[in-house]
Amino acid sequence: MSEVDSVVIDQLGYLGFEVADVAAWEKFATEVLGLVAVDRRDDGGFSLRMDGHRRRFVITPGKADDLSIIGWQVRDEVMLAKVASKLGAAGVEVVESSAERAAERFVGKMIELRDPAGLPLEIFCGPALAETPFASPVVRSGYVADELGLGHLVISSGDFEKTRAFYCDLLGFRLSDRIVADVHGFKADLSFFHTNGRHHSLAFGGPQRKRLHHFLVEARSMDEVGLAFDRALGGGARIMQTLGRHPNDRMFSFYAKTPSGFQFEFGWGGRHVDDATWEPTTYDTISEWGHHPPQFLTPGK
Ligand SMILES: [Fe+2]
Incomplete structure (x- = not known):
């Protein structure tokens, strides 16, 4: 594979879950997993921190009780453009997210697509980082992230x-x-x-x-x-x-x-x-x- 063709995803950036019982999720995520709830929203949803990123999980109220987003992070806009063009050339339908939508996700730029099983993927660069060091009162040694x-x-x-x-x-x-x-x-x-x-x-x-x-x-x-x-x-x-x-x-x-x-x-x-x-x-x-x-x-x- 030549350097021009090479596409590299850096990491699993975030996951979104649509959940029926938001209160149960907050209790579970904070008290069992030890994650920290942040960015509470008017619809009852919230996000969760586990490291230096502003958030790693997005919890949204809804009936699905399932995974709703898989966010894959790339290093910069150049790589994001490369990923989009490679997917497009292979016939994958790729939507470039609006600035508002990217801001909602706390990322710089983002594209949206589905994998062969129909799972919703967001590929992005420039995730917002947290303004304070991460500390969990439950998982005191922190996470490998x-x-x-x-x-x-x-x-x-x-x-x-x-x-x-x-x-x-x-x-x-x-x-x-x-x-x-x-x-x-x-x-x-x-x-x-x-x-x-x-x-x-x-x-x-x-x-x-x-x-x-x-x-x-x-x-x-x-x-x-x-x-x-x-x-x-x-x-x-x-x-x-x-x-x-x-x-x-x-x-x-x-x-x-x-x-x-x-x-x-x-x-x-x-x-x-x-x-x-x-x-x-x-x-x-x-x-x-x-x-x-x-x-x-x-x-x-
Ligand atoms: Fe596993």
Whole structure:
């Protein structure tokens, strides 16, 4: 690929969720995930901070109870123009957002489009940064975010090759690895993709009930995972997978349900990828240990 053709997404910039119970989301996001609510809006919606960015999650009231925006950040307007022209040349319908719409999102410039499964994407440059350093009263050591992006997400997808071509050939994602495994009686075939040093910012492997299976936030210390697990067990969120470690990104994590029904992964210790030396592999298990369904939490079963 020549330099002229090369398109690079820097990071997962923000996620939007349309949620039925805004109050439950605020309680969950601040008390369980430890994010900080900011920019409250007249419609009852609000945003959430996790690092030096002004906001990383946009919570909007609505019936969908699902992912409503995936925001991918590029380095500048030159790269944004390059991305738009590459997508346009491939026949993807791209809308250049108005200045008002970009300002609403607290970004400099933005384009809007849909991925092959119809998921709404916003690709932008120039995110607003926060005026104060980030501090969470709950997750005191903070999150691994900033230049690595907010975390990762596992999205619903259709035709694998179409989706791979869209994200890799048009948006520059690189394959990290693949997991083909039996997971609690279901055959999983997931592919993981990176766009910076984080092992994966994106993964997919077929359709999901909602637009996303889960999103991940990664804390800076292992104890934060245990503390978050305790908060979930204490009634903050329904555990879906117990503590465990994935073989590919080495993430030590657990999974639980958000108030909208899709899941989150709360983790620590994710490995980094160096494109100069990285060789994609295929794993035959989704977890080295743990990540059991919640009935394993009941003694004697
Ligand atoms: Fe994950």
